[in-house]
Amino acid sequence: MTTVGLLLAAGAGRRMGGPKALVRAAPGEPTLLETTLDRLLHAGLERVVVVLGAGAEEAGPLAEQAGGELVLAPDWREGMGASLRTGLGHLSQTSPGEVEAALVTLVDLPDVGTRVYRRVLSAGRGRGPSMLLRAEFAGVPGHPVLLGREHWEELRHSVRGDRGARDHLGTHPPTVVECGDLATGKDADTPQDLDGAPG
Numbered sequence: 001m002t003t004v005g006l007l008l009a010a011g012a013g014r015r016m017g018g019p020k021a022l023v024r025a026a027p028g029e030p031t032l033l034e035t036t037l038d039r040l041l042h043a044g045l046e047r048v049v050v051v052l053g054a055g056a057e058e059a060g061p062l063a064e065q066a067g068g069e070l071v072l073a074p075d076w077r078e079g080m081g082a083s084l085r086t087g088l089g090h091l092s093q094t095s096p097g098e099v100e101a102a103l104v105t106l107v108d109l110p111d112v113g114t115r116v117y118r119r120v121l122s123a124g125r126g127r128g129p130s131m132l133l134r135a136e137f138a139g140v141p142g143h144p145v146l147l148g149r150e151h152w153e154e155l156r157h158s159v160r161g162d163r164g165a166r167d168h169l170g171t172h173p174p175t176v177v178e179c180g181d182l183a184t185g186k187d188a189d190t191p192q193d194l195d196g197a198p199g
Helices: 032-042 056-065 080-091 114-124 149-158 166-171
Strands: 003-009 048-052 069-072 101-106 132-137 140-148 175-178
Touching (some): 003 032, 003 080, 032 048, 032 101, 032 114, 056 069, 069 080, 080 101, 080 149, 101 149, 114 140, 149 166
Parallel strands (some): 003 101, 132 175
Antiparallel strands (some): 101 140, 132 140
């Protein structure tokens, strides 16, 4: 089975002071976009689609240099749902034999690293296109979410605003993959949230 990474990185990051994709945990460090993309690729994914919106002119070249495949979400201001729709729409153009699942994650998860991605990918191995798995951190649901292809079409027509796949996951309970021993899974909304983030 072929799984593709789907990195949602389109937000404006108003509380962060700028697009989160371009934020650095510390001066001289890679951007959150570069860091997350590197972690996904090191988890064994051969292809990672990066959905951009705010700051795309600057973030696009960074993503391409780091090995990402760019897609622009024209309606990114709507929220995470727009990015997810755009990414799944892009992947839906591939054949089922080419891509059967998407590992969806966000750009603002500074302590979610390669080991988390590997654990979720390993838990999904052999489950086929109906799979639906979600990382949890000490019982708190988070990202990544592993979406089998059979879920994509419904999601493309149902996701709205900043809720992403939350409603779909409510009616289609995912298999839980506990990762609290590896990370907190907390997102970074402000510069202070990046203090102590691993490099």
